[in-house]
Amino acid sequence: MSGEPLRDPGVDQAAISDEGLLDAHERALGRQHHEDGARYRLLPIGILFVLSGLVLFAGTYLNRYTGHYSALVFNENAKPSMNMAPKVDPLAVGRAQFKAVCITCHQESGLGLPGIYPPLAGSEWANGPADRVVRIVLYGLKGPVHVAGKEFSATAMPVFGQVPGSAYNWSDEKIAAVLTFVRQEWGNKAPAITADEVSAIRKAVGARKEMTEAELLEVK
Numbered sequence: 001m002s003g004e005p006l007r008d009p010g011v012d013q014a015a016i017s018d019e020g021l022l023d024a025h026e027r028a029l030g031r032q033h034h035e036d037g038a039r040y041r042l043l044p045i046g047i048l049f050v051l052s053g054l055v056l057f058a059g060t061y062l063n064r065y066t067g068h069y070s071a072l073v074f075n076e077n078a079k080p081s082m083n084m085a086p087k088v089d090p091l092a093v094g095r096a097q098f099k100a101v102c103i104t105c106h107q108e109s110g111l112g113l114p115g116i117y118p119p120l121a122g123s124e125w126a127n128g129p130a131d132r133v134v135r136i137v138l139y140g141l142k143g144p145v146h147v148a149g150k151e152f153s154a155t156a157m158p159v160f161g162q163v164p165g166s167a168y169n170w171s172d173e174k175i176a177a178v179l180t181f182v183r184q185e186w187g188n189k190a191p192a193i194t195a196d197e198v199s200a201i202r203k204a205v206g207a208r209k210e211m212t213e214a215e216l217l218e219v220k
């Protein structure tokens with residue numbers, strides 16, 4: 001081992017002391033930092049406002065015009081689902097009403113009971129003018145009445161409308177629905193009846209006792 005410490009030949013060549021080298025690095029690094037700092041300037045505050053405004057606008061726009069990304073808003077082929085109010089089918093409502101009440105007398109077959117309850121299937125009243133059949137259900141009917149060539153007078157047809165003395169107080173909608181069902185069931189083929197038609201007749205006729213066959217025949 002020689003007494004001379006090992007020396008970096010490069011340092012020898014540069015002929016510079018350790019302090020000098022550190023100094024030089026420090027200065028170089030210092031300048032470097034200084035130059036980096038000079039390149040990043042503070043964003044002008046105006047641009048920040050403009051960007052914030054854009055974000056606010058975009059958010060508001062999406063919130064307002066995207067329909068909360070519902071498939072029903074964007075997809076014209078969407079199937080009705082829970083978040084769409086179910087469409088009420090008057091025929092279904094009418095069928096339910098018939099099965100709840102009318103069926104007791106006029107029977108599921110719509111044929112009634114011979115000599116007691118007249119048939120609705122093929123009946124000239126059920127399939128006849130709306131102005132007559134609506135009156136029958138709104139105000140009731142007291143026989144004798146002739147249906148499909150047979151006379152009925154054993155009991156009376158109850159009062160269903162929202163009229164004084166009504167046993168059922170059915171809304172105009174319910175009456176329209178049940179009659180629409182009756183006019184299209186068992187091979188019957190008469191036009192549907194709307195709640196508006198029922199309302200108009202109820203308001204025009206007002207309060208009265210049961211209809212009779214003679215009175216109904218005067219209604220065209």
Ligand code: HEC
Binds near residue numbers: 104119125157158160
């Ligand atoms: C309690 C038995 C009873 C119920 C319930 C009843 N009806 Fe009647 N309905 C009769 C009777 C009885 C007649 C015939 C009148 C008579 O004999 O005095 C009649 C007559 C009719 C007529 C005219 C004659 C015909 O056969 O076409 C129609 C239309 C009619 N009912 C529809 C209905 C509808 C719709 C309902 C249900 C909303 C209903 N009825 C509920 C007993 C009933």
